[in-house]
Amino acid sequence: MIVPMRRFDLNVTETFLADLGNGVAVLLMILGVGVALKPSWFEAHDFWGGLLTCATFGSGLLLGLGSGGIRQNRAVLDMSLRIMALAALGWLALGIWRGAWLSIVAGVLIGMFAAACWILRREGTRSRFIPRYFTMRQFETMIQIADAMLDADDLKLSPIDVAIRTDHLLAEVDSPVKDDIKQVMFLIEWLTPFLVLRPYPFSDLGTHERRRIIRKVIWSRGLFRDVSRTLKLLSTFTYYTAPDVRTDLGYVDFDDRERTQGIDQSLHAYPVPSVPAEPEEVP
Amino acid sequence: MGSSLSHPVYSRDATVYVISGTEKFETFHRAVEQSGFINHVLDRWRATGKPQAEFRIAIKPNIMTASKHEENSPVYTDPALVEDLIRLLRAEGFSRFTVVETQNVYNYSYTGRTVQAVAEMCGYSGDGYDIVDLNDDTVPLDYGGMLGVHPAGRAWLEADYRISFAKNKTHWQCFYTASLKCVYGCLPMWDKMKVYHGRGRGGRNIEFFHATALINEKMPAHFGFMDAWISGDGLTGHVRDPYPNETHTIFASENCFALDWVAGEKMQIDPGQNYVLQEAMHRWGTIHITRVGNMTPWYPWDNVRPIVVIGFNVIEEFYWFGRFMSRAAATESDPRFPQVGRYQGFFKVMQAIVRLLEGLLTRATDPKKTRRLPV
Numbered sequence: 001m002i003v004p005m006r007r008f009d010l011n012v013t014e015t016f017l018a019d020l021g022n023g024v025a026v027l028l029m030i031l032g033v034g035v036a037l038k039p040s041w042f043e044a045h046d047f048w049g050g051l052l053t054c055a056t057f058g059s060g061l062l063l064g065l066g067s068g069g070i071r072q073n074r075a076v077l078d079m080s081l082r083i084m085a086l087a088a089l090g091w092l093a094l095g096i097w098r099g100a101w102l103s104i105v106a107g108v109l110i111g112m113f114a115a116a117c118w119i120l121r122r123e124g125t126r127s128r129f130i131p132r133y134f135t136m137r138q139f140e141t142m143i144q145i146a147d148a149m150l151d152a153d154d155l156k157l158s159p160i161d162v163a164i165r166t167d168h169l170l171a172e173v174d175s176p177v178k179d180d181i182k183q184v185m186f187l188i189e190w191l192t193p194f195l196v197l198r199p200y201p202f203s204d205l206g207t208h209e210r211r212r213i214i215r216k217v218i219w220s221r222g223l224f225r226d227v228s229r230t231l232k233l234l235s236t237f238t239y240y241t242a243p244d245v246r247t248d249l250g251y252v253d254f255d256d257r258e259r260t261q262g263i264d265q266s267l268h269a270y271p272v273p274s275v276p277a278e279p280e281e282v283p
Numbered sequence: 284m285g286s287s288l289s290h291p292v293y294s295r296d297a298t299v300y301v302i303s304g305t306e307k308f309e310t311f312h313r314a315v316e317q318s319g320f321i322n323h324v325l326d327r328w329r330a331t332g333k334p335q336a337e338f339r340i341a342i343k344p345n346i347m348t349a350s351k352h353e354e355n356s357p358v359y360t361d362p363a364l365v366e367d368l369i370r371l372l373r374a375e376g377f378s379r380f381t382v383v384e385t386q387n388v389y390n391y392s393y394t395g396r397t398v399q400a401v402a403e404m405c406g407y408s409g410d411g412y413d414i415v416d417l418n419d420d421t422v423p424l425d426y427g428g429m430l431g432v433h434p435a436g437r438a439w440l441e442a443d444y445r446i447s448f449a450k451n452k453t454h455w456q457c458f459y460t461a462s463l464k465c466v467y468g469c470l471p472m473w474d475k476m477k478v479y480h481g482r483g484r485g486g487r488n489i490e491f492f493h494a495t496a497l498i499n500e501k502m503p504a505h506f507g508f509m510d511a512w513i514s515g516d517g518l519t520g521h522v523r524d525p526y527p528n529e530t531h532t533i534f535a536s537e538n539c540f541a542l543d544w545v546a547g548e549k550m551q552i553d554p555g556q557n558y559v560l561q562e563a564m565h566r567w568g569t570i571h572i573t574r575v576g577n578m579t580p581w582y583p584w585d586n587v588r589p590i591v592v593i594g595f596n597v598i599e600e601f602y603w604f605g606r607f608m609s610r611a612a613a614t615e616s617d618p619r620f621p622q623v624g625r626y627q628g629f630f631k632v633m634q635a636i637v638r639l640l641e642g643l644l645t646r647a648t649d650p651k652k653t654r655r656l657p658v
Contacts, residue, residue, distance in 0.1 A: 001548050001549075001551050001578065001580050002548060002574070002578065003544075003547070003548055003553050003554055003555070005544070005555065005564060005569035005570065005572075006555060006564075006569070007564045007565065007568060007569050008565075009555050011555075011556065011558070011561050012458075012556040012557075012558070012589050012592055012593060013593050013596065015556065015589065016589050016590065016593055119597065120593070123593070123596060123597060127490065127492075127558060127561070127596065128561075128565075130429065130488055130489075130490070130493070132429075243289075
């Protein structure tokens with residue numbers, strides 16, 4: 001058996017999550033249909049019952065779609081998990097309120113599956129990256145920023161590599177600007193999508209929409225001008241300083257340049273520019 | 284999680300030799316000869332410019348996972364093969380050999396497990412070479428990444444030529460272990476669960492596969508062998524296998540990354556699903572591997588199910604639970620290493636449960652898929 005190498009292929013946790021998510025999606029849809037057919041079993045014969053039934057079926061549909069592309073459909077997967085969590089709470093509340101044990105069981109099971117999927121989703125990302133400076137969420141935002149900012153077909157470095165380099169750089173430097181950068185990441189993730197009337201997190205949007213946002217940010221005034229500068233700094237600096245990219249651009253490191261060969265590059269020791277201290281008088 | 288894709292050893296395309304046979308030493312000699320191992324050592328020696336008598340060769344076999352002596356062990360590297368390798372190198376004029384290891388988490392369960400004592404139990408004579416516990420003599424080294432400045436075993440660090448001589452076996456944390464994970468055993472702290480796994484105090488947040496990649500990156504093995512003469516499969520293949528597999532094969536390559544990849548293919552596992560190799564690809568990029576030998580997967584062979592690997596990845600975040608599971612799987616030991624006294628009865632029950640569950644938590648390779656190429 002020969003297996004091709006793929007550097008950023010799905011890992012074992014993500015593969016498992018895809019299968020689990022697909023199975024749970026089917027179960028949720030069956031449950032939704034079951035409740036619709038026999039609402040009296042779940043005491044779900046009114047508006048709230050109908051709402052929960054729709055939420056259960058809908059979260060199943062979304063989970064099926066999300067698990068069909070753990071990374072590409074990440075936003076759908078996240079949305080389905082949130083709806084599942086809400087549906088679980090709803091079924092529990094309804095069951096306790098009306099004394100329907102089947103609703104309680106449904107709530108507990110949906111909650112358990114939502115928790116399992118959430119843990120796997122987190123571990124799947126964590127086993128790929130453990131950011132040194134960013135939080136996991138900020139790191140994912142950084143990948144999406146790099147993907148949108150580096151607008152070319154022949155990138156020498158993947159957006160993931162750019163995000164890793166940025167994360168490592170920020171972990172190493174000691175500067176008060178680092179706190180500002182975290183604030184900027186928050187702004188980008190949660191506020192800038194409103195510039196294009198998208199009430200969703202930046203990293204959940206597609207490349208085209210993210211580029212639209214960036215164009216808007218670049219042409220904005222005031223606070224957003226600083227945001228655009230930070231975006232440029234975060235992505236292009238780490239991209240163009242990567243050794244492979246520099247080599248590809250034709251940049252030759254100083255030590256490798258022809259005219260530096262054979263010359264003395266050792267450090268020159270200058271005398272310390274200070275006046276010798278007066279010898280202390282010993283009483 | 285690095286981005287240095289130009290590691291001098293692991294980022295290079297490589298050939299992996301998968302040599303099978305019917306006689307152990309003859310097969311091993313063919314592996315040594317076909318892989319060009321001797322020339323590789325000689326080239327390295329000439330490059331250092333040292334006198335041959337000062338050229339230090341360190342060999343890291345699997346030793347400390349041994350719990351009892353077995354003539355054909357599926358758990359630890361065959362000492363006879365390691366000593367044969369030393370004999371071959373001595374015939375070329377080399378004289379400074381060190382077999383290195385460190386103590387491990389078996390110390391949770393058993394006492395008196397020094398490297399020298401376990402090596403002696405396995406069958407290492409120590410004749411003409413040293414057996415060294417890397418934790419006995421360490422120097423601080425900046426591993427980078429999440430390990431940072433951390434002790435490194437001097438014998439491994441300062442060796443002019445390092446050889447990883449792994450055992451072919453399954454593992455519940457990453458499907459299987461091979462030559463890269465064997466080098467992980469050179470990290471000096473015995474309580475690896477505490478120091479190199481999961482979250483810890485002071486913001487430490489490391490996984491064993493990060494630690495494995497970091498030590499391999501800083502102190503790479505120049506050559507890798509894998510003893511697949513007798514192999515361990517199943518849920519606890521890395522520590523014991525009641526039904527060892529007579530796979531009668533020796534792996535050899537100058538690139539341990541490539542060797543480990545092929546080891547996974549032979550187990551009918553996607554090697555990229557192994558956390559260690561996933562991290563290796565992130566760090567060192569993808570390479571082209573030439574496979575020489577029979578690539579038909581092992582059969583019969585039981586692999587660990589993905590849910591077990593994922594489960595342990597989650598569990599190891601909680602040190603005490605990981606420690607508990609480690610002890611629950613340690614079912615037998617040589618009488619010279621008595622069990623730690625506390626809660627023996629309870630752990631005997633746990634060990635019986637683990638034995639019962641083994642069949643459920645493994646998946647056999649499919650002989651019908653042995654010739655199937657990936658889509």
